[in-house]
Amino acid sequence: MRQALTGFVSKSSFSLKAIMIAVLAVTVIAADVASALAARSSAIVIDAKTGKVLYSADANGRRYPASLTKMMTLYLTFEAMAKGRITRNTPVPFSAHASAEAPTKLGVRAGSSVPVEIAILSIVTKSANDSATALGELLGGSEDNFARMMTAKARQLGMNGTVFRNANGLPDPGQFTTAHDMAMLGIALREHYPQYYGYFSQRSFLYGRQRINGHNRLLGRIKGVDGIKTGYTRASGFNLVSSVADGDRRLVAVVMGGTSGRSRDNQMASLITTYMPRTSTRGNGNLIAKAGGDNPIKALAKVFLPKQDAPTPDDKPVTDDTVVASADDSQDDSQQVAEETKPVLQVKKVKTVAVAAMAPAPKAEQATSQAVTAYAEPTTAAPAIDPVKTSSVPSGWVVQVASSPTKSGAEALLDKTSKQAPKVLADASGFTVAxxxxxxxxYRARFGGFGSKDAAWKACDALKRKKISCYAVQQ
Incomplete structure (x- = not known):
């Protein structure tokens, strides 16, 4: 009996050991697969004036975007500013959800707010996750609805390999993109919103007494680099989208899946050095058709949003560049940019105030057998915000540049004028009036945001010097 029991225990122990070994082997294999996915790099270089692909390495391979996601968050923010729905000074309320996002973040308390401009600056420099979420909630009513808007806008811009699930790029297995799509978004940001594109070249800013430095170490290191965005999670590897302008030449380059911040930056520098001389000095650079209409969520009728359609990491990735990239990059002093070489934009820290919570998004509507939330119109919002489905009509002095029998035609005229005179209209917001x-x-095509009659007249005079017809009028 004792021998039989001993044999049984021995066999059971052996079986248990075998099972444990098998489980461990499977775990190791799964970890290796996840590691391999993260380590797979992809890259693309595009002539931003002709659209010619100068270099491509698995550019259509699916990747996690990490903080590159915030490029689309900013695209929709710029769109709202250009249409007059929000201004640089519109309060951005921080919900409990936004305030609780993982670092890196600005650190605004729940129930408080900051101006839109501070939220933008915190995203382009610090890659603030809380600011991205707060902007998403402001523009979409909820972050989930805003993610649908982001995906719809991606489709309208031709980014067919991208699905967004949140506004900041924190890990989500259903959120993915490609190097090719990120290049398209980078080009679209410059082409469609040149009046706001300068934000991407900001290397630091002062928030109250706190100096916030940026993550993009190629700014100031490589001639002509003027943005755009870095990104990192453990699953994505080190990502970077760069825009470069040198004389009449322009390119956009993307590197995804870098093994370290330093190697990613070095790869990007090499691509820029190699392919910038091969770009064309001709071409108008209008490569990405601007998506029209006020309701990008309609495009989701043809968009299927899979829930588990990207490789899922075996553990929750570390978030954003400062967690790992700063530790890695700081070892190389030659890559550090002396912030004193560029003026620091000072932003007065606005006293945070309690704000009403945004109303939940409306009930979902059915589209291709999938519930799709309608474009949100918050019932309680900051006073400066015009409801999304209506045209914003600023009061005071405005500059009218043209009129058109169609709203889309008037909006096209606004876009064209913004591109022709980005400096003159840097602080203005375009809108249409029926x-x-x-x-x-x-539909009248007008620009608002001028503080006085003199300011509007001065802007109109500057436009006329550029052969742009206009007149100033009090609205």
Whole structure:
């Protein structure tokens, strides 16, 4: 009996040991697969004036975007500013959800707010996750709805390999993109919103007494680099989108899946050095068609949003560059940029105030057998925000540049004028106003945001010197 029991225990122990070994082997294999996915790099270099692909390495391979996600968050923010829905000074409320996002973040308390401009600066420099979420909630009513808007806008811009799940790029297995799509987004940001593109070249800013430095170490290191965004999670590896302008030449380059911040930066520097001389000095650079309409969520009728359609990491990735990239990059002093070489934009820290919570998004609507939330119109919002589905009509002095029989035509004229005179209209917001003429509806193309009659007249005079017809009027 004792021998039989001993044999049984011995066999059981052996079986248990075998099972443990098998489980460990499977775990190791899974970890290796996840590691391999993270280590797979992809890259692309595009001539931003002609659209010619100068270099490509698995550019359509699916990757995690990490903080590159915030490029789309900013695209939709710039769009809202250009249409007059929000201004640089519109309060951005921070919900408990936004305030609780993982670092890196600005650190605004729940129930408080900061101006839109501070939220933008904190994203382009610090890659603040809380600011991205707060902007998403402001523009979409909820972060989930905003993610749908982001995906819809991606489709409208031709980014067919991208799905967004949140506004900041924190780990989500259903959020993915490609190097090719990120290059398209980088080009679109410059082409569509040149009046706001300068934010991406900001290397630091002062928030109250706190100096916040940026993550993009190629700014100031490589001639012509003027943005755009870094990104890192353990699953994505080290990502970077760079825009470069040198004389009449322009390119956009993307590196994804770098093994370290330093190696990623070195690879990007090598691509820029190699391919910038091969770019064209001709071409108008209008490569990405601007998505029209005020309701990008409609495009989701043809978008399937898979829940587990990207390789899932075996553990929750570390978030953003400062967690690992700063530790890695700081070892190389030659890559550090002397912040004193560029003026620091000072932003007065605005006293945070309690704000009402944003109303939840409306009930989902059905689209291709999938619930799709409608474009949100918060019932309680900051006073400066015009409801999303209506045209914003700023009061005070405005500059009218044209009128059109269609709203899309008027918006196209606004876009064209913004590109022709980005410095003149840097602080202005474009909008359209419908009016009736003998039973026919027309749309005025106007720019608002001028503080006085003199400011509006001065802007109009500057536009006329650029052969742009206009007149200033009090609205």
């Amino acid at each position: 009016f009736d003429n003998d039973g026919t509806t027309y």
